[in-house]
Amino acid sequence: MAAPRVDLGVLDDRDLLARHAAGDGEAFGELFRRHRDRLWSVALRTLGDPEEAADALQDAMLSAYRAAGSFRGDSAVTTWLHRVVVNACLDRIRRRNSRPTVPLPEVETESARPAATDDIATTDLRLALASALATLPEEQRVALVLVDVEGYSVEETARVLGVASGTVKSRCARARAKLLPLLRHLRDGDTPGSAGNRSDGSRVKISTRNDHREGGTAG
């Protein structure tokens, strides 16, 4: 195989996308390799199911690959990629919701599956978080995943979702209200190793689907 003419690894995201749009058959692959872990993380936590996340990420990457020529550079390439991934996830959620026989994933998802090094307390919180995320309405879940799990700012998240910042704040507030018992552990400084072993014996209350309530009216 011929060696690449240019070391794609030294190019920034915009240059890679421009090369891809100009017909470079390797540039988009480099872009994908560069961001795939974080994009995967967003897809997995948004959908909660590894197989669906893989399908959504593949759909998203193919869409981005084909639509790269229309990228106008108004936002960072990563923001654009995240938007494509989030939209692919939302499409899947909507399709899933239109099929009443397919339930939301329960606790045993990839992100919730206990790792070998987990102690019981951490596992409790992982399960609680995964379960609670799965109960949130899709728009609240995506906003919460991006802001509180992935660490994006409200403004970045607004750009990814294509909504006003106030809408993101509203959706996050609704989502946090449902996750409040879990968040209290964080606020109180519980580490993953101690959160489930509080001296008062309290445990995290997991939201149920009956707790569903649509939100996000601002903005």
Place this chain on the structure above:
Amino acid sequence: MTIDPAASGPDTHLEPDRMADLYEGLLEPGAAEAARRHLAGCRACADDFALITLDSGFGGELAAFTAPEPIPADVAIRIEAALHREPPLAVPAAAPQHSAAPRRSRRFRLWFGGLAGATLVIGGVFAGVTALNSGGAKSSSVSVAGGAADSGRSTSPHAASSPAAGAQAPNAVAPPSDAESGSPQGSATLTVEQQAAQLLKKAGQSQPQAAGSTGDTKALASRFACPPAGFADTSPLGMASITYQGQPAELLVYPKPGDATTASVYVVATTGCAAPGPGEVLYTTEVPRR
């Protein structure tokens, strides 16, 4: 599930959803005022309200409670393979034919295309006669003449009709360049998908046999000692010796379990093959069994 003692309860504290309503301005003026009065006098609810309305979010702190795992290798491979199957977005500027004679007429292209097609047909007939004369003794190799003819119809972009074909696709493979190919045009480069499609075509797509083989599936399967994991007992629909990214490899096409319309394709390294045992998979993809 027990309840956190700090949880807001009815009649004693503000419920979380009511706090969100307050934050969004959805409460009636009187109810909003009452809620604010409660927040001013209740430390627990005020703390909860601050949590819910935190503008800066948790800065990713919740990620500590989810397993930060990288993308699984099989997912990454699958997506990269799907991307490799996509055609390039644009024609590179260096494409010579387009810049040299942009106004060359459609008639010329039709004439040239007809000539090229006739050449391929003659070449295909010649290769077919050669293959028949060889008696299928080298059944695992790919007919390059046939590959060239097929490539014009292939949907795979990298080695087919695209002007960018000069840049080899990452999944491009070369048929054996030695005498095993049985063809003097052995330098042609096809993608894995194209070669797999050829094997399927020659195998009749449903009967497990390799290109030019006798149809003895056990003999076919036994010719390669290191099939991919999980396929030790599966007879391939086709197989061929190839060169993949500079190293000798075996291209194996299997029926996809549970999907009669799709074939699973594997490129397995020949070097280091220690039978019996699964071979090192260098590349995997799927092709339709049309």
